[in-house]
């Protein structure tokens with residue numbers, strides 16, 4: 077039996093909830109149990125991450141795993157949405173990053189993927205706090221640095237920005253919306269924004285806007301929240317409410333497009349918006 081088969085059996089038999097992260101301590105137990113290296117463990121876990129994909133357009137599931145600075149491993153998978161523009165698609169690397177970010181990580185040290193990240197993801201990852209040290213591990217190849225995969229990069233430094241994605245500390249002890257809004261990163265347009273999805277059973281998933289120096293690879297707040305919702309094994313039909321917040325004075329506004337996208341992909345959800353949320 078391969079490590080992947082043993083891991084699948086273990087997680088499917090021991091957990092009733094979907095596994096989308098493996099904490100530091102459990103990771104060391106698994107490394108000991110399977111007598112393997114961290115990259116090999118992560119490559120063996122990639123099919124489990126890929127099983128969380130939502131791919132009604134391509135039918136092609138992709139998994140990615142990132143290691144946060146705490147040592148915890150976070151799963152990600154690609155996500156597509158029927159009957160909406162293809163640009164709304166989320167790549168597995170973005171989903172894994174977002175999982176770490178929404179769980180309070182302030183950087184990622186490593187990313188594990190089955191094929192080399194596309195140009196969009198290289199540009200996206202170039203925005204994070206640890207971009208200059210980030211190790212990219214592609215199955216079957218030696219590890220490399222993001223900096224070697226993105227030579228002559230265009231990034232925050234070219235626009236005089238000296239902060240980075242994942243640097244914003246979350247407001248602890250407040251609502252999910254406030255916590256997500258405090259993480260939102262928009263140093264180019266100063267337009268923070270966040271979304272909270274509420275499920276039929278009351279569970280909430282928050283997401284924040286992550287802007288990029290090259291603009292187009294930015295991650296909208298709805299997508300950020302949808303990543304967390306889908307990685308936890310939910311169905312889009314079970315989202316009952318969508319709450320978006322952004323400021324009246326924001327130069328970038330997500331209200332219209334979020335409302336429209338919700339009406340297409342979240343058939344049972346009611347859209348709400350609050351401005352200047354405090």
Ligand SMILES: [Zn+2]
Nearest residue numbers: 167194196197
């Ligand atoms: Zn990509």
